[in-house]
Amino acid sequence: MNVTAPPLTTRLAALRLDLDSDQRDRILDGVGLCDRYCVVDTPIGLRTIAFNDRGVVLVSAAVDTDAFTEEFRSRRGNRALRSADRPPRGVVTALRTGRGRTVPTDLRSLSEFQRQVLAAARDIPAGEVRPYQWIAERIGRPKAVRAVGTALGANPVPLIIPCHRVIRGDGRCGGYVFGGQQKEALLRGEGANLEVVADLHGRGIRYVASATTGVFCHPSCHQARRITPAHRVLVRDRAEADRLGLSPCRSCQPVPVAA
């Protein structure tokens, strides 16, 4: 016998085994707690997306695996992560066309306020823009404009939830998770009439209305863009719209509709 043999209980404790990381990931996968990731093409270049059975959880500019993993850890903690062969069905088309309203997302790790902001942003159609104020009013928190900006800036699934369609109250584009230039490029790619919006805002005009229908819209609304110049009425604000007896567009909802 070895003279320096440790006590029996110590030797028994040494029979303890570890859970290896492969099996850890398989266990978490088995209960649906493993996110998967893959690289996808978008109008502003390659992005890495992470998703699980419930939906997309992260869209990241980090295409390099290590950099992506680091971002994933900071957002998702120590959840398991494995690579996937392909993204969930519909994601590629949604990213290409900007029509991603039906793509499922898993936003359970966000606060209720963040989820409301993102849900409101999701209602903005491709090719249109809304001011931060519009989101704030839509979720019943008209004074929380700055908090809305923060929530959109922390959007974990940009492009899928089009936070780039929310712009500043003065008609300028404002910031974006992937950078202001990308925001503008995306909006142009979707056909948004940014110059018109900026020009009208510069002149203090928030809305445009049709003299024939008596309906007023956000200047980027697809209905507003169909109004012929002869019938186009420029409206400074909602008070003026009221005075002129105009009714709000049902599509772009310049007057917030109670949820």
Next chain:
Amino acid sequence: MGPHGRAACTACNRSGPAGVHSTVVAQLNRRLESDLDAGFVDLVDEMGAMVVSVASRVGDPSSAEEIVQETFVRAYRWLSSQEGDLDGLEIRPWLASITMNLVRNEYRRRGRRPTVPLADRSAEVLADPGRSVEERIVSIDATDRLARLLTCLPVPQREAIVLRHVAGLTTRQTAVVMDCPTGTVKSHLSRGLAALRSQLTDPTQESP
């Protein structure tokens, strides 16, 4: 499995000394209550080694992986049916109980008790730069020998020793898992340890 775990903890609060360990476990309960999914990842990380150890050292190493997997699947399923109220659930013995039930089902299904001693850990020990070569070889030898001797003990002694000394449960928790009085666990433990000691010092009985 539910009532088992719950009953255990009320017992714990009454009798057991509250140490660092129980604080950590209580935090895990809170984490599971506030966010089951995030908490469950922590649970796997904190309890994984214990479950693997019970599954491989009480059961047959060849079916251990499956049992570990199934333990956590059942644990998750049960936790998600609890709607956030985990007061009184003592996670460690509760998980160990799930594993033990699965191991016992496996004995029954195979119609025999676990057999194979294993040469696991050997590679790990061999690669350990903290020991001299001689030490490593002696250590591999001893570890494997001990694992092998463990499989030769009567089942209750083996279960008690693995739960208490390998998996690190307290004697009281071991009694909860084995569903018997603490005194019975103590006697299984002392007989089992005595048997191991005598076999370790008597080379003629080493390879049964």
